[in-house]
Amino acid sequence: GKGNFRHFMEKEIYDQPEAIAHTLHTVIDPGTGVATLPYPLEDAESVSKITILAAGTSFYSGLTARYWLESIGGVACEVDLASEFRDRKAVLPKGGVVIAVSQSGESLDTLMALRHGKSLGQKVLALVNVPESTIARESDGVLLTRAGPEFGVASTKAFTAQLTAFLGLAIALGQARGHIDKDEVLRLVTALEGVPGRVAEALKDTSAYHAIAHELSRAKDVLYLGRGLSYPIALEGALKLKEITYVHAEGYAAGEMKHGPIALIDEHVPVVIVAPSDGWFDKTASNMAEVRARGGRVILLTDAHGAKELGGSADHLVVLPDVAPEVAPILYSIPVQLLAYLAAVEKGTDADQPRNLAKSVTVE
Ligand code: F6R
8 A cells, every 4th residue: 555655656756765675686696796697698798789678767767778788788788669669670680689678567569679679589688577577478588676566657666676777787797798897896886785775865855845846836848957877867857747747848968958959948947957976967067057047947956066066056956965976867766756746746636647647558
């Protein structure tokens, strides 16, 4: 049940420290810190390319994973929407592996894409939250997220569990392929093991969110911006907001603003900027300045360092715990989920049962 929570979505947001910790330990041995690779990735050096196929929120975990699989794992990686992939004459190399990502394991688009991947000679790994699902059964290997059952239509804990599994996978691949050295493996594993604690901290005090949620619930359009690892989190934030509050929202790569969407900015458009202090921070800061120069309302999600640098020029500020840049997307999922959820509560829409949506989409 929901316990003391108003909605399953709220409960599932608060389930995340545990969901992440459980998932973490299916990939990384808690005693030795060794990350293990599931079939068909266990022969890591022979993997020529990874193609990630998914829909919706699971697609955004795939977009995040691409950064990790390339920069940490040293593997070529592409991510495609399941509904697009199957009708595309993709050219995939020998020795390629498809990862089909799905909370439910039942999304028909993702299942059809998986079958198409197989027909193109790829081995398939399922990353699913439901072990007995169709996608799990039809794949060559299965990596389970251990988020526990997710009832809220808007995916929350399954997403951060997917991110956790993907980062663990990237570390294991990087180690096995000799792409990262022992010290780097240790640094990343330590950072990942610290995430449940940081997420719990972030969930402890949500007082900063209420005024922001109020503003978002009354907006007509909202933009979410992020760069690099924060870009998929911006996309996810926008999806969460629109599906449960029906407020129009779009996520953009911060650098794309000047190529068009900046025309939308005026004093009525709140802009949520996802900006941990990482290698992309300075560039995101200059995109934030562009938004401000056009009168846009800035909601800044950052850490203590970022708050010191930019807090003064934001209309609203959420300060998150410090983490290694590689794990920031997992932590920064929390504020975008909370903002959407609290905006839905403000507006009085049903976060658990948004109109027109079903928990698993079994049509194409
Ligand atoms: C968004 C959401 C959907 C699902 C999508 C894929 O909050 O829940 O976008 O992520 O329908 O579902 P799965 O992961 O079950 O394949």
